[in-house]
Amino acid sequence: MKKTNYILILAFLILVSCNKRKKEIAIDNVELIELTDADQNERKNSELDPKLIYVKDSLRREKVKVLESKKKLKTSNDFYNAALIFQHGRDSTDYLKALNFIKKSIELDSTRNKWLFAAITDRYLLSIGKPQIYGTQYQKHGIDKPWRLGEIDTTKVSDDERIEFGVETLEQQREKVKRLNKEGIN
Numbered sequence: 001m002k003k004t005n006y007i008l009i010l011a012f013l014i015l016v017s018c019n020k021r022k023k024e025i026a027i028d029n030v031e032l033i034e035l036t037d038a039d040q041n042e043r044k045n046s047e048l049d050p051k052l053i054y055v056k057d058s059l060r061r062e063k064v065k066v067l068e069s070k071k072k073l074k075t076s077n078d079f080y081n082a083a084l085i086f087q088h089g090r091d092s093t094d095y096l097k098a099l100n101f102i103k104k105s106i107e108l109d110s111t112r113n114k115w116l117f118a119a120i121t122d123r124y125l126l127s128i129g130k131p132q133i134y135g136t137q138y139q140k141h142g143i144d145k146p147w148r149l150g151e152i153d154t155t156k157v158s159d160d161e162r163i164e165f166g167v168e169t170l171e172q173q174r175e176k177v178k179r180l181n182k183e184g185i186n
Contacts, residue, residue, distance in 0.1 A: 026074040029081075032067060035060045036081040039088060057088045073101075076109035080116065087120045095124035115166035126150050133157045134165060135173045138180065147180040149173055 039060055042053050064082050073079055079101045086098035098120045106112050115136075122132035133156040140147050159169040168176065 028075050028077045029067060029072050032064065032073070032078055032081045035063055036084055039085055054090070057085070057090075060085050061089060061094065076105045076112055079105035079108065080112065083116060083120060087116070087123060092124060092127040095120060095127050099124055113166055114164070118162070118165040118167050122150070134162055134167045135170060136167055138177065147177050149177055 039057070042048055042056060064085050067073060068082065073082055083098045083101035083105060086094050086101060089095060089098065099117075102117045102120055106114060106117060118134035119136040122134050122136045125132050126137055131151040131153040133153055135149060135152050137150040138147055139150045154170060162169055
């Protein structure tokens with residue numbers, strides 16, 4: 001081969017390698033994993049004061065906001081964890097943010113379990129005075145009061161869709177209410 005051919009091939013390879021987009025490998029945010037672990041572990045400890053959990057939840061949401069503002073949420077797991085933290089918020093603004101996070105998580109990984117999407121959707125709808133549509137939110141209005149399924153519009157989502165999202169059917173939800181009240185679970 002002629003020297004000019006080698007130079008042309010070398011120039012072509014350099015040009016191609018310079019034009020290739022470098023793929024960034026995203027890894028799950030460790031700080032967000034730790035925040036989520038703390039969130040979940042505190043909920044398993046029945047001895048913790050609910051007021052203390054409320055304060056810690058608020059601090060975690062603020063930390064997630066900082067991570068989001070610094071563009072540190074990159075993976076499906078990051079957005080899932082952020083959604084999990086925000087769904088423990090106290091108002092529709094927090095729930096809507098959680099809903100946006102879980103949508104992004106599912107967009108990045110369509111195989112993700114969608115139960116959290118259903119739960120956040122229901123929580124958000126109830127927080128703005130509308131009935132839930134999946135049936136994930138159970139309520140008890142007072143220590144001596146029975147459990148009940150939060151107000152639900154049964155026409156918006158079919159049982160097949162509930163199953164697809166990992167939610168119990170309407171009949172299973174009704175049975176769950178009976179079981180909760182029979183067992184006297186607070």
